[in-house]
Amino acid sequence: MEAKKIAVIIGSLRQESFNRKTANALIKTAPASLKLEILEIKDLSLYNEDIENDPPSSWETFRNNLKTFDGVIFVTPEYNRSTPAVIKNAIDIASRPYGQSAWDGKPGAVISVSQGNIGGFGANHHLRQSLVFLNVPVMQQPEAYIGNVAGLFDAEGNLINDSTKIFLKKFLDTFSQWVYKNS
Amino acid sequence: MEAKKIAVIIGSLRQESFNRKTANALIKTAPASLKLEILEIKDLSLYNEDIENDPPSSWETFRNNLKTFDGVIFVTPEYNRSTPAVIKNAIDIASRPYGQSAWDGKPGAVISVSQGNIGGFGANHHLRQSLVFLNVPVMQQPEAYIGNVAGLFDAEGNLINDSTKIFLKKFLDTFSQWVYKNS
DSSP, rough: OOOEEEEEEEEEOOTTTTTHHHHHHHHOOOOOOEEEOOOTTTTTOOGGGGGTTTHHHHHHHHHHHTTOOEEEEEEEEOOOTTTHHHHHHHHHHHHHHTOOOOOTTTOEEEEESSSSSSHHHHHHHHHHHHHHTTTTOOSSSSEEEEEEEGBBBBTSSOOHHHHHHHHHHHHHHHHHHHHHHHH | OOOEEEEEHHHHHHHHTHHHHHHHHHHHHTTTTTTEEOOTTTOOOOOOGGGSSSSSSSHHHHHHHHHOOEEEEEEEEEEEEEEOOHHHHHHHHHHHHHHOOOOOTTEEEEEEOOSSSSSSSHHHHHHHHHHHHTTTOOSSSSSEEEEEEEGGBTTTBBBBHHHHHHHHEEEEEEHHHHHHOOO
């Protein structure tokens, strides 16, 4: 059976982002049934309906790339108790034009990552609200609120916390079943 | 008594946006106690903590301009049951650098605008969640969910619906009291 192709979308533009480190840890942890790949969103200009008739090439590339994936995992920080603009922008761009959403029916999962205790709960659930509208079947359990993230990685960006490693493995194994059932 | 200076922030980039028309109607309706002015956010590049040490001039201009206002009214559409990226980006940019938020303590109000029946409820309350964290005292009542907006304006963008005119007047009169109490 061929591995399912999963887009990993990172909600932080910072080079040394803990979200990117988490995404890299996910890629290393993935079971043979899933092939994870980071889908970059940093070059997408802000959505504006006025330019939809002649959209920037970056929008079209992103929409077309996204359509080649069998599922999607969002890894997002929390900014001001919600999702960062960069990830909401990617969501909005791929949801348009009307009737041609690249999200429709694609199984997904949400991981929020934070340096604090709450683990990005606000961002996680704001994202889930949009995914309801977009008809992305989102894996409900296990939920992933990765808090106090600064202590989980070494200086080279490797995940060194054993319980987080075990959690991410369980998360991906469950997500694999979710993707096979829903794609 | 000098009028309080209120920034109106519009969450849509579309030229013929109903949000911009609503903002213009607010400006025309404002009582003498408030001076409303649109504060543009379209040229703000996406927030990236990596460039905070040498931020784009557009970020600094926006932060400094915002600080000159006594209050803020957000007029936002709903994209995928949440706020558009452009308005979240403005919120995040003016909230940084850490400890220097331009929002802190500035009285605010939220108006959501939609062509549908629900009136942008999802966007309205996602925005309110961020404003909790940012310590923006947000006027609670009257709530403003302006639905079925397409029928409220004429071809020149003038508000022609009488009950909406009355509502916006009441909204601004109450907001004026709110601003005087909280600034």
